[in-house]
Amino acid sequence: MTEKLVIGLDIGGGSTKLGLVSPGGTIVARRRLTYAKAATGDKILSDYASAIDDLMRGQKVERLAGIGIGYPGHILPDHISGDDSNVLALDGMPIAEILKRRFQCPVGLMNDADAGAIAEYRFGAGRGVDRLLMVTVGTGIGLAFLADGVPTNTANGCLGDAGHVIVVRDNPVRCRKGCLGCLESVASGQAIERHARRLRSDHKATSATAALVRDALGGNASALGIIAEAGNWIGMAAASWCNIFAPTTLLIGGGISAAGAVLVDAILLETKRRGMPSNVENVRFGIAELGNDAGIIGAAAQMF
Ligand SMILES: [Zn+2]
Structure with missing residues (x-):
């Protein structure tokens, strides 16, 4: 597959949704992950990485153009970690840095409400x-x-x-x-x-x-x-x-x-x-x- 595909990772309090997204805003393939209340941040991140691997294999993607994360809380000034979210185990973890090292591609982190609004502005009711x-x-x-x-x-x-x-x-x-x-x-x-x-x-x-x-x-x-x-x-x-x-x-x-x-x-x-x-x-x-x-x-x- 030659099109530049990006992973969109929508972290939520109850579950995390992720998908391979085309530049036209189409979700080519997706996964939904739930986690146990007691799951550690390391476990959650390794589940994310496995799900991303799965999606890439399924669509025969060798290299990602990037990974964009929507975080359900504050974004810290380092732009690699968040805080004050409803997924406590991830608060303070350098999640963008960890995924960047693992997948060798640019990784962005933003607040999930901002992400939802950007989607509607570019591809939905807020065009x-x-x-x-x-x-x-x-x-x-x-x-x-x-x-x-x-x-x-x-x-x-x-x-x-x-x-x-x-x-x-x-x-x-x-x-x-x-x-x-x-x-x-x-x-x-x-x-x-x-x-x-x-x-x-x-x-x-x-x-x-x-x-x-x-x-x-x-x-x-x-x-x-x-x-x-x-x-x-x-x-x-x-x-x-x-x-x-x-x-x-x-x-x-x-x-x-x-x-x-x-x-x-x-x-x-x-x-x-x-x-x-x-x-x-x-x-x-x-x-x-x-x-x-x-x-x-x-x-x-x-x-x-
Ligand atoms: Zn309140």
């Missing part, structure tokens, strides 16, 4: 948007802002911890990062799954969010209610984000975005109800197009 704000609701809530395709990073190699804006005054529970009353504590994938499991009394479901979205799309009133409520919370935060960034387009990604209109409408209504009219009136709201592939494609795209 060519001048001021693109993207919210990704996964295990946590990631935010990225791109001006003409370039991520704005305010602190820690990302847009700070913008998913942790404070939206609730009287919430006694601290989030996993320790703040009180933040958006993540009421509308992240984890918070939504808590509601969803209570609703279904189904503790065995591997993805309560996926089941919830299915129920909502089937018209189940309770499921619709949970999604609309998450949308209201996100909309409250989005009103502040719009006042800061004045986006022209706001995209919603992550597992729950499969709910479509019920989620977007709830976010849009709350944002427009609360935000400064001149900052929110003309914003286009939409669902990310690349779905769960955005992380892989965006991580790879930093190397094209």
Whole structure:
């Protein structure tokens, strides 16, 4: 195979997705890895390397054009390691350096919310948007802002911890990062799954969010209610984000975005109800197009 292929590695709290990606943004082959809670960083990285070997063998790729990593947390100033993520075993490990030595190719490391937004800007629903704000609701809530395709990073190699804006005054529970009353504590994938499991009394479901979205799309009133409520919370935060960034387009990604209109409408209504009219009136709201592939494609795209 002569085309220059790049590995996109989308590290997540529950699983890691990786794929061989063409410069046109197509995933040629992919793998999904889960890891035990107790897995060490060395074990996780050696699993990544084996999966990359597998993908290369399967597609008869002798040499990679690069490896791009999307990291679910802060990026340290050395640009080879991350911190404060939801995969604790990898925090502080020089993962970009280790993979570079192993595969003898350039390796890039960026925040996963930035990567998802870049994928949408180049190949998805944010194509060519001048001021693109993207919210990704996964295990946590990631935010990225791109001006003409370039991520704005305010602190820690990302847009700070913008998913942790404070939206609730009287919430006694601290989030996993320790703040009180933040958006993540009421509308992240984890918070939504808590509601969803209570609703279904189904503790065995591997993805309560996926089941919830299915129920909502089937018209189940309770499921619709949970999604609309998450949308209201996100909309409250989005009103502040719009006042800061004045986006022209706001995209919603992550597992729950499969709910479509019920989620977007709830976010849009709350944002427009609360935000400064001149900052929110003309914003286009939409669902990310690349779905769960955005992380892989965006991580790879930093190397094209
Ligand atoms: Zn928080």
